[in-house]
Amino acid sequence: MTTTPTVGVLAVQGDVREHVAALERGGGRAVTVRRPAEVEAVDAMVLPGGESTTIDKLLRAFDLHQPIRDRIAAGMPVYGSCAGMILLADRLADGAAGQQTLGGMDVLVRRNAFGRQVDSFEEDLHIREVGGEPVRAVFIRAPWVEEVGESVEVLARVEHGPAAGRIVAARQRDLLVTAFHPEVTGDHRVHQLFVDIVRQSLRERS
């Protein structure tokens, strides 16, 4: 029997609807999460893009910071895109004053790393674990991963231009991050990869 995992999309700020749609197309059941009790009820979570400083403040205002941290520590699979990638980083460069992350992934992430001139751009990326054609990656004032710990697998790097070689997708066990926004392109393969990670994690825990 194949189970359909329930994935909660953090819905305090950011592009929530697009993630809900991409998760459903990728084989998951998507719900929105705004309350601590909802954090407890899901199998996994997506932290969407948006503004990481705002999301950080709202996580604390809505009493979601600690419950999500606790679930990450207990092994809940989480996919963080852009601002969500910043939130999953153990270490942050160029964060705003007082900005905190949830942490969980042994990486140093640099916020707004691509600089002003190239705030936003698109590139076709080859992503490990995502088969078929390259993925059209949309970067919007994106961060990059500057350093990775030993348990982190690099899934994709920028392939062209001045930032070539920079890490923009990575995985540490059941934590997945991308610096770009696959939810805005109509291609649900990254979300499908995440739903597969969640399914595998549920099988291992049952």
Ligand SMILES: NC(=O)CC[C@H](N)C(=O)O
């Ligand atoms: N598209 C995004 O999520 C941008 C992230 C944003 N620059 C931040 O620091 O939070």
